[in-house]
Amino acid sequence: MEERRWYKGDFHLHTVNSDGRKTPEELYEELYKKGLDFAFITDHNFNTVGEKAADYKGVGLYPGIEVSGNQGHVNVFGENMGLKSIESPRSPEAYNAVIDPLREKGAFVSVNHPFDRGLPWRMGFEDFRADSVEVWNAPMHTDDVKCMNWWREKLLDGVYIPAIGGSDFHRDFFVTRLVASPTTYVYAASKSMKDVLAAVKAGHVFVTNSPKAARLFLTCGQALPGDKVPFTEGATVNVSCDFLRRGQVLRVYHNGDEVFTCRAKRHKNGLSFDIPVTAPGFVRAEVRYQLGKVACALYRKGAAHFGRCDENEDVPEFIYSFTNPIFFE
Ligand SMILES: [Zn+2]
Numbered sequence: 001m002e003e004r005r006w007y008k009g010d011f012h013l014h015t016v017n018s019d020g021r022k023t024p025e026e027l028y029e030e031l032y033k034k035g036l037d038f039a040f041i042t043d044h045n046f047n048t049v050g051e052k053a054a055d056y057k058g059v060g061l062y063p064g065i066e067v068s069g070n071q072g073h074v075n076v077f078g079e080n081m082g083l084k085s086i087e088s089p090r091s092p093e094a095y096n097a098v099i100d101p102l103r104e105k106g107a108f109v110s111v112n113h114p115f116d117r118g119l120p121w122r123m124g125f126e127d128f129r130a131d132s133v134e135v136w137n138a139p140m141h142t143d144d145v146k147c148m149n150w151w152r153e154k155l156l157d158g159v160y161i162p163a164i165g166g167s168d169f170h171r172d173f174f175v176t177r178l179v180a181s182p183t184t185y186v187y188a189a190s191k192s193m194k195d196v197l198a199a200v201k202a203g204h205v206f207v208t209n210s211p212k213a214a215r216l217f218l219t220c221g222q223a224l225p226g227d228k229v230p231f232t233e234g235a236t237v238n239v240s241c242d243f244l245r246r247g248q249v250l251r252v253y254h255n256g257d258e259v260f261t262c263r264a265k266r267h268k269n270g271l272s273f274d275i276p277v278t279a280p281g282f283v284r285a286e287v288r289y290q291l292g293k294v295a296c297a298l299y300r301k302g303a304a305h306f307g308r309c310d311e312n313e314d315v316p317e318f319i320y321s322f323t324n325p326i327f328f329e
């Protein structure tokens, strides 16, 4: 039975229909094994799922295309888009020529990895309407932290674009299973594509490291991330998570200020905190961790292999989970 609750999924996945290694069937089986509720299949310039949403063993399979050309990558999600494949667009005008008619058909537009050093988004956000932005692309790397910093600055400037994650899965390496790393949770009336996308538009979203990672909840009474709440004296938010691992830090921000910090000296289960909101603005939560020396060295080596890290680059505090903000007006 469908009910209003948190559903988990992946908004960014590739198959052999572009440059992924798995066939659609192999990918769908992996999505099922990961326990996801939904997944958007987003091959480069190719619609793998087709005109209608489908289902594989209870996993909702939703149509998408990663529009990919020289201005960057943008996901377009929607049924009845009326196209199987597109030419790689080579100018901002060519992007708009592809995307605008799809918007008119009700498609949802999400900019991917805007600060990826190899494939940044070159069309900006002022003249391009994004329904959401993929702040966390693929297993955590330093360009994601850069993107999170940008998203935070936009919020402080009063510009809010709902933030999601996407694994951008192409292939596994050795024993890794990278589908749904990260995993995006949405609070929706059902797991149908329409309800999932409505939930993203409303900002009812948090992102965490993987399907088995701790979930991170931010509420104010019935209000969820993305909601606007009238500010009242004595207001509080509740922040809770399934667990914090040793060394992880839960941080809560009110506008630009960190107003709450919980650093786990050892593994802790079932944490819940009520935190006062003392002025209008927005509140959001993050869990972060700092890699140790050896892990940093391994990370640099691995990330350098993908062109995602320079040899001597500082490895910043990584993100384990984050929520969209609740707004107090
Ligand atoms: Zn991409």
Ligand SMILES: [Zn+2]
Binding pocket: 012, 013, 014, 066, 168
């Ligand atoms: Zn991709």
